[in-house]
Amino acid sequence: MSLLWHITCLLLLNSCTPGFSMQHGIVGGKVSAPHSRPYMVYIRDKLRKATCGGFLVREDYVMTAAHCKLSHLMVYLGVNDTNFLPDGIEVDPIPHPKFSMKTGDHDIMLLKLKTPATLNKIVGTINLPKTVNEKISKNCMVMGWGWKKNYHESPSNVLKEANVNLIDSENCGMADTLCTEGSSGPAQGDSGGPLICGGAAQGIVSFYNNKANADHLLVYTHISHYLPWINRTMMSSEIPKMLNQVSTPVTLHPAPGQWTSKPDNHQVLSVGGNVSGSHSRPYMVYIRDKLRKATCGGFLVREDYVMTAAHCKLSHLMVYLGVNDTNFLPDGIEVDPIPHPKFSKTTGDHDIMLLKLKTPATLNKTVSIITFPKTENEEISKDCTVMGWGWQDYHHESPSSVLKEESVTLIDSANCGTADALCTEGSTGPARGDSGGPLVCGGVAQGIVSSYQKQKNGDHLAVYTHISHYLPWIHHTMNSSTQQ
Numbered sequence: 001m002s003l004l005w006h007i008t009c010l011l012l013l014n015s016c017t018p019g020f021s022m023q024h025g026i027v028g029g030k031v032s033a034p035h036s037r038p039y040m041v042y043i044r045d046k047l048r049k050a051t052c053g054g055f056l057v058r059e060d061y062v063m064t065a066a067h068c069k070l071s072h073l074m075v076y077l078g079v080n081d082t083n084f085l086p087d088g089i090e091v092d093p094i095p096h097p098k099f100s101m102k103t104g105d106h107d108i109m110l111l112k113l114k115t116p117a118t119l120n121k122i123v124g125t126i127n128l129p130k131t132v133n134e135k136i137s138k139n140c141m142v143m144g145w146g147w148k149k150n151y152h153e154s155p156s157n158v159l160k161e162a163n164v165n166l167i168d169s170e171n172c173g174m175a176d177t178l179c180t181e182g183s184s185g186p187a188q189g190d191s192g193g194p195l196i197c198g199g200a201a202q203g204i205v206s207f208y209n210n211k212a213n214a215d216h217l218l219v220y221t222h223i224s225h226y227l228p229w230i231n232r233t234m235m236s237s238e239i240p241k242m243l244n245q246v247s248t249p250v251t252l253h254p255a256p257g258q259w260t261s262k263p264d265n266h267q268v269l270s271v272g273g274n275v276s277g278s279h280s281r282p283y284m285v286y287i288r289d290k291l292r293k294a295t296c297g298g299f300l301v302r303e304d305y306v307m308t309a310a311h312c313k314l315s316h317l318m319v320y321l322g323v324n325d326t327n328f329l330p331d332g333i334e335v336d337p338i339p340h341p342k343f344s345k346t347t348g349d350h351d352i353m354l355l356k357l358k359t360p361a362t363l364n365k366t367v368s369i370i371t372f373p374k375t376e377n378e379e380i381s382k383d384c385t386v387m388g389w390g391w392q393d394y395h396h397e398s399p400s401s402v403l404k405e406e407s408v409t410l411i412d413s414a415n416c417g418t419a420d421a422l423c424t425e426g427s428t429g430p431a432r433g434d435s436g437g438p439l440v441c442g443g444v445a446q447g448i449v450s451s452y453q454k455q456k457n458g459d460h461l462a463v464y465t466h467i468s469h470y471l472p473w474i475h476h477t478m479n480s481s482t483q484q
């Protein structure tokens with residue numbers, strides 16, 4: 001078998017980059033009706049721009065060929081035209097442990113989606129075989145965005161499909177495979193796509209070989225032979241249920257005429273930036289809702305008070321002090337939330353909240369307080385730092401388990417679009433999950449991460465509650481309960 005594999009690789013030298021001998025675009029066949037194959041997944045390597053096909057087998061798993069494993073795979077669901085891709089999803093690749101690049105044996109891989117798919121009309125799953133020796137209908141179909149001609153780079157921007165007929169497995173040349181032959185079928189770029197027979201994915205496009213009569217022998221991984229491995233792999237992780245940063249339905253509307261799209265509720269921080277040193281920000285507080293698993297940042301302003309954003313008020317808030325890694329949280333502390341009485345979910349105005357700790361903190365090296373402004377019109381240094389455990393990418397769920405921070409520069413408040421706010425802008429900064437965290441300028445918490453807004457030039461405008469404008473309310477609230 002290694003011979004065939006090598007022949008294929010040589011023939012496809014152009015794209016036979018080391019470790020990636022994608023085969024086969026759909027040669028012949030026809031263009032699929034848009035979104036008629038909702039299980040089809042477009043796979044691309046972020047750096048090397050190599051592409052493969054794949055198919056969704058559960059909300060959180062894509063199946064493809066193991067030889068499609070490159071270092072930075074992204075998957076795209078619900079694709080119609082590859083010139084207009086939706087946001088990609090990052091994956092953890094799990095190739096079959098016995099896959100051999102030399103022989104092409106066991107060419108099967110599962111990709112675990114870091115963000116599970118939302119199934120709908122254009123994104124769906126396809127059935128796998130039910131039993132190891134399931135009988136397979138000979139009339140099958142393959143599909144992909146690969147080359148349309150066998151010898152010329154000619155990927156298709158729309159999905160193509162072709163009917164193929166299974167041949168006797170004995171003529172296939174290797175164990176655990178299925179084969180088809182003919183002048184039309186998969187070509188370069190179609191690797192990893194499904195061979196569909198009778199409504200189930202029975203094979204995975206693996207490689208092809210030229211035959212003397214100019215037809216191609218197409219070889220597919222025989223999926224049913226791998227059911228035990230597939231089951232073991234997929235069972236080891238239950239379908240994740242809303243792990244982090246659920247966006248709550250709070251919508252902040254822009255000030256009239258100022259913004260064009262609505263800021264997101266659980267704004268993010270931490271895009272770009274550096275990992276903070278362990279425990280280097282002892283005032284930072286991790287806030288999580290017990291039931292909904294939404295998270296926010298906050299900061300300790302007195303032994304018994306945490307300050308955060310009012311839009312972080314959910315029903316069962318717990319705060320965690322002295323956190324280094326959110327995978328290893330200390331015991332949480334229950335709180336009484338006191339949002340600003342004028343906070344408006346509709347406008348996002350007055351987005352400030354105090355959380356009264358039911359058990360006051362014991363201050364030490366890893367848990368301490370940060371000062372907030374002393375006077376209402378205190379001058380603020382323009383060089384500030386914002387920090388959080390939020391998403392590390394504006395478009396993909398990617399919370400950080402360790403605290404991240406970023407330097408930001410205040411812009412003129414006049415360009416901020418709303419009273420009682422401070423703003424920064426740039427390509428990096430707070431993102432989803434960072435709401436409620438502090439904007440620290442000159443060692444003082446001057447702002448609270450409230451919302452962000454994408455701008456025309458692609459940068460993000462981050463909006464922070466201007467803490468010094470709320471001093472009377474803060475003092476009144478905190479003085480009304482004696483400090484312990």
Ligand SMILES: *[C@@H]1O[C@H](CO)[C@@H](O)[C@H](O)[C@H]1NC(C)=O
Nearest residue numbers: 034035080081082083157158
């Ligand atoms: C799919 O893409 C093709 C080619 O760009 C386009 O003509 C067609 O309108 C698209 N269909 C849908 C439903 O988006």
Ligand SMILES: *[C@@H]1O[C@H](CO)[C@@H](O)[C@H](O)[C@H]1NC(C)=O
Nearest residue numbers: 130131132226227228230231
């Ligand atoms: C794999 O799991 C499916 C669903 O739980 C089950 O129907 C099937 O029998 C299992 N197959 C094997 C080979 O374990």
Ligand SMILES: *[C@@H]1O[C@H](CO)[C@@H](O)[C@H](O)[C@H]1NC(C)=O
Nearest residue numbers: 278279324325326327401402
């Ligand atoms: C903080 O967490 C990181 C990541 O888990 C770990 O490498 C580091 O050792 C931790 N530091 C301390 C002081 O616990």
Ligand SMILES: *[C@@H]1O[C@H](CO)[C@@H](O)[C@H](O)[C@H]1NC(C)=O
Nearest residue numbers: 322330361362364365366367
């Ligand atoms: C500081 O206090 C927290 C609880 O408030 C505790 O978990 C942590 O171990 C303490 N750290 C030190 C260095 O004493």
Ligand SMILES: *[C@@H]1O[C@H](CO)[C@@H](O)[C@H](O)[C@H]1NC(C)=O
Nearest residue numbers: 273274275385405406407408
């Ligand atoms: C991040 O780290 C780099 C290298 O240590 C440093 O040059 C840069 O100033 C840091 N950025 C921030 C925001 O601290």
Ligand SMILES: *[C@@H]1O[C@H](CO)[C@@H](O)[C@H](O)[C@H]1NC(C)=O
Nearest residue numbers: 472474475476477478479480
């Ligand atoms: C609240 O207490 C602070 C500090 O003790 C004090 O400076 C402030 O004047 C008090 N404010 C009110 C409204 O009582």
